[in-house]
Each structure stands twice: as structure tokens, then as C-alpha cells.
Amino acid sequence: MKAILAEYILDTNKVLKNKAVLIEGNIIYDIVDWEGTKDYDIDEIYGGEGYLLIPGLINAHTHVAMTKFRGLGDDLPLDIWLNEVIWPMEKEWSEEEIYKWALIGIAEAISNGSTTINDHYFFANEIAKAAKELGVRAFIGHTVMDIQGPETMNLKKGFKFFKEWKKEELITPTLAPHATDTCSKELLSEIKEFAEKENALIHMHVSQSKEEVLRVKRREGLLPVEYLRDVGILEKSFIGVHGVYLSEKEVKIYSQSGATLVHCPTSLAKLEGEIAPIIALWEKGTNIALGNDCAVSNNTMDMILEMKFAAILNKVKMGDPTKAKAKEVFYWATLGGAKALGIKAGLIEKGYLADLVLINTKKLYFLPKDNILSHLVYSAKGNDVEKVFVNGDLIYDLGKFTKLLKFF
């Protein structure tokens, strides 16, 4: 049995002072006083005074391999960014390169406090290999589309990837149609059928650019969310991403569907200068999760920083300093992601997955000591993460990745 001692144990339901979390196998066995650990047979003991333990953060939308392009397309209009920077570079991709940059992206995510990633990219096989090697919990879908897009993105490859990886413990394959403008009704119907048979999650971009909305309107005579509803895939197993240009009508449909909306605040503010109507969705009951998106649009894989951006950008969107609050963005980064992905994680409670992050609070910006939730959201950075546990295993320890055999 492992024990993690912490001065603060924090999740969206509570703050506990000077408690220890006991881990048996991959599960949180119990929470006891520091003293109480003496009653158990503890093999490994971590943390202590000055440490904060939080549930592992869930990066609910990312393209980890795109770290390769970090810094190569800043401060450009979206169409130039895509057509003149990203797509030409992506044409040159090799499997080796994808694997290498996926390792870098995942390692960066872990070291900044993510225990779970939800990735959407082509060459999903290489990404799954990198995730497995590092020991992160990963949901991975092979990007597919049938309107524009290269041969690598055809549906058969998506299904093949799903079948090959569906028996892994930490890797869960998903279905990953690209976006509403690049996927036909026929393709989405096939995905729906496959998803129902396999009990699979569907992870898809929705309303991420004005062009997407226009193209769907022209082709289908519908708004993107109406299109998804009519195809029949907008339900609990659906993880939509961005939703920047959702109309009021779409917000209403979306919030009644049971689907999750993943908010990537930094990325879309940087790429489009826009903020999605997250508070409107949230207040109508939509499950919200949080994502870093890719390193080329963000430019860091840091979910702690993402919480600060989420809180502040939503305040700007609403012109209201009370929306969103620290506690809400922390929920989105933990329980919101867990709910979307269907895993028992995001809380530090008996019986929950032992996906945990240990943070060193012996820093000036954790003073005064009154409000640990505020300090986590508004002052901390991914750099404060010292140890990361996934499924009960220590996978990151002070700059070292314990499961990784060799970096490249």
C-alpha cells in the first residue's frame, strides 16, 4: 500500500488539512490522519508538510503531437495559420516524427499535472504507443473526415485503430470525426452505428470557426448543433469541442442533449480572439470539461494555467468578475472531464481511481495560507507539480518519467 501525506487535500467538494491518502492497487483505499498511516502496511510514503494533493487534471481535448509546431504560427489570422503554416507542415509528417513529438507533448502535459489526456489526431497509433510508454491515462481517436482531407483520415483507419487498442487498461480508443463541416451525414451515421455497438465515445470539433458554421449552413441548411442532433449523435457519449460560435438556439439544444462541451479558452482566444458561450451552456446544465488544445495554439500543455485563463476569459466574456469562479474552473478540469470520459476520477475519495497530483506549496505565491483553492487556480503553475500518480503508479517524479524506457 502507498500513502501520500499532504498539508492540503483539495477537490471541488472539500479541503482537508493534514490528511493522508492510502492507495491500494489503482484505487484510493481510504483517507486517514497522518498518524493513522501507522495502522497500515505502507511500502511507499510520499509528500508531507507543505504539500497539496489534488485529483489529476484531465486535458479533455488535445493534439499532443503538434508540439512539433510550437511557436511556428503565432499571431496570424486563422486561415493563414491553417493553410500556409499547419497543413503544409503536416503533409511532411512521418510515423517516427509523430511518435517523437507525441512523447514530448504527453510528457509536458504530465509534468504540468495532467493524468488523463483526450487526443484527436491522425497517426493515432503512434500517439497511443507514446501514451502507453509514459503511463498516462489516454483517450485517443484517429481523426476521420470525408469532405476534403487526405487519405490518412479515412473512416476504415479510424475503426481499425479502435479495434486494435480496445483491450488496453490505460488507453481507451475513441471515434474522432474531425468537425461538422468536414464530415458528411453518411460518415457520421456510420460512426453512430459503430459507437453504439462498441459503446464508444465520439470526440469532435464543433463550431470552431465562422467558416465551419457557414459551410454547414450552406450544405445542410442547418446550424452545426442542429446537424449533429439530426444525425442522432448528440448524446451523453458525445464530446464536442470549442463551440465558439454557438447561437442561443444551439446552446439550448446542446444543453438538453447530455453531451459534454470541452472549453479550450487559451487556444481559441489566441487563434480567433473569441470566447465560447461557456457560462450560458453551464448555467443551462451542460457538462463542461477543459482542454489545452495543441501546443501550437496555446502554447503550453499546462492545465493549471488553463484554469486561470478559463476563469479570467469567461469573466471578460460575461463582463462579470463572478463568472466563472475558481471552484467552477477546477470542477471543469477534474470532474467535468471525468464525467465526459466516463471514468471514476476527479475526486479524492474512497473507491476513486488513484490519479493524483502532488504540488509543492513552499513558494512565495502560496502565501498567505488562507485560500488554497485560489492559489491553485490563480497563482500556481504547472511547474509546481512534483509528483504525478496514474492508476496508483508514480509516473512522474521531480522531472523524471519513471515508466519511460528512453525518450527518443
Added chain:
Amino acid sequence: MKAILAEYILDTNKVLKNKAVLIEGNIIYDIVDWEGTKDYDIDEIYGGEGYLLIPGLINAHTHVAMTKFRGLGDDLPLDIWLNEVIWPMEKEWSEEEIYKWALIGIAEAISNGSTTINDHYFFANEIAKAAKELGVRAFIGHTVMDIQGPETMNLKKGFKFFKEWKKEELITPTLAPHATDTCSKELLSEIKEFAEKENALIHMHVSQSKEEVLRVKRREGLLPVEYLRDVGILEKSFIGVHGVYLSEKEVKIYSQSGATLVHCPTSLAKLEGEIAPIIALWEKGTNIALGNDCAVSNNTMDMILEMKFAAILNKVKMGDPTKAKAKEVFYWATLGGAKALGIKAGLIEKGYLADLVLINTKKLYFLPKDNILSHLVYSAKGNDVEKVFVNGDLIYDLGKFTKLLKFF
């Protein structure tokens, strides 16, 4: 003579690869190849491969002692924040407490890459003592007001502080009227006269809340910037802060005055859900500087992170991903601040002050290596700072403050 070797030397004018900066006394003596350092009598040598050297960042508006209140007033409407949280706590202030929390705030600013701060607070004397002890370059003004506000903020105390500290090398006293709504014409006229005689800078909040604008309008029949212009203090020596609610007319007047506007993007987005019309001011030629404001509104004293927020929040304000660019926010955080304060800093060039920050780039998020400016602005965090030099002296080194005798 000291030498700092760096893989990258970066300022807003250039990137140099594998060069060394030579420091003689408090000044940059020259920039040479690594090999070229052999021709000089070097006592101390720093940096090397993997290091990035930048000009020290200038936190052009802050209240360092307010670190005491960090985390105690998040996510509240501004009036509740001020009236029910901040002001009651400030009434309890003692000199010892101010000194203690000023040390914490300044230490945090230095450790995140600031070499200069421009502070505005009452009990300025304690703040100056803390700044002197840590060795930071500091501009400090004793907050004064005559419409509402306590006795501690009277004008005589402001002038007294100025006279007592005007002969220090690293501490420059300034005049610090609080804001346009809390300072009368008579008070501002006295300040103007004193400033002209003493060649002093004036540091003042301008248009930071809707209430301020309304109150000035009611009292003077003018907008805040018109009021400042009519009093005659809106000129090159004037450092205005926030400007969140500036009208188009005020932007025009301000940009023609030669005054600086300090942008505190994180703070005002968090407190008010608002973004100042910085790009409009900038495009009309206003000098823009950047500030963290206080730790209770930000909540970190991290000027590297402030650059990222500045770039992203302005993109949102403009609905345009090209404004502001990484290079512009870097200018605001370096040369913009130096120009406001009248110091020869903000560039790494012969004859400039040796106020320098050494950053360790051996991190996953500095990969790939193509665009170091992008990585500094969009990926780095204050935590990457390893060494800070002010006036040629190493004042911060891997978590230690070299000048500080004892912390409290």
C-alpha cells in the same frame, strides 16, 4: 568584469545566438562571442548552453505589500471587493506588516524576472526599505488623495517621503496621486508644481472603474483624461494606469500628450471583466508599459505570464489574432516601461543598465527551438528564471536572494 554566456540573447530588436554579455560596474560593457570573453579579465561567469538572456522585465504598476491579501477577494464584484474585503483589511495595517509583505511581494516579482518595480501605496517608507534590502530597482510613490481616504494619505506625507528618499541610487521616489475621482484640482496642481521643481514622475490610476468616470463627470463636468489635461499634468512625466473605460476622445487626447499608459491586463480582466483600449492607444502612438498590479487582483507577480495575458486578452478585445503580437507585449514589458520611467534599460546593448534576467530553456516547452521570442511570451513562466541581475549585481540566484540579510 562579469560575463553572462547565453545560447540566445533576446530583446525587442534582435535575437543573438551564442554570445556573451560583459558587465562592467552597473553597465553593459559589450557583447562578444563566447570565445571572445578570453580577451577580458573576467571575475565571474554565468550561463552557457541552453540559457536565454533577456532585459529585466519592468513591472510598471504594482502594490507589492498587498500580497498579504492574496486569495482573499477573488471572483467578487469590484464594489464588494473594495468595500467589504480590501479596505477593512487595510485599516488594520501596521508598519511591520507592510514591510513583511512588501518583502514577499518584491521577492516574488524578482524571482519571476522583474528587475524594476513601480509601486503605489501608502506606508511607502516601508516598501522602500524592503526594496532596498532586496536590491531591486524601484520607483515608489506614497499614495495621496484628498477626496475621501484616510489621514495617512495626505499630500505632506507624499512630499516628505519624496524628499527623504531622493538621493538613493536604486530607489526613485515618485508622486502618487490615487485616482482622478479621489484627487481634487488643488491637490493635483500642488503635485504638478512640486513635480516640475523636483523633476519627478507622477504615477496615478486613471479610469479604472465606471464609478470613477461617473464621479469625475459629476464633479468636474469632464471625462477623467480631460480633467488631467486641464489640470496640466498630462505630459511625458505622467504614468497613468489602467485606462479601462477611456472613450475614443480620451484615447486621442492621451495619445497626443506624451504620457505613458500602464496596462494591467490580468488584474482588470479579473476584477472588472474588462480590457482597456490598449491597441487603440498604441496605434495612435501612446507609450504602453505593462504591470502585474497587486497580488490580490492578479494573483501572481509574474511579468512573463503577464505578457501572455496581454497578448491574448488584447486579441479578444480586438477580435483579431494579430493584435497584440508577441513582439509588442515584449516591448511593453521592457522598453515601454523603461521609457515611462526614464531609465536606460530594456535593451541588451552597450551602455545600457545591466538589469538582466537569465532563463533556463532546458524544458520541454522550449521545443522545438525555432522561435525563442514565442516561447518566452507564450510558453515560459516566471519559474524558468534562474538568475536576476540589477545594476550589474546578482540579486537572485536559484531561489536565493543574495542581498537580503534576513527574510522577516
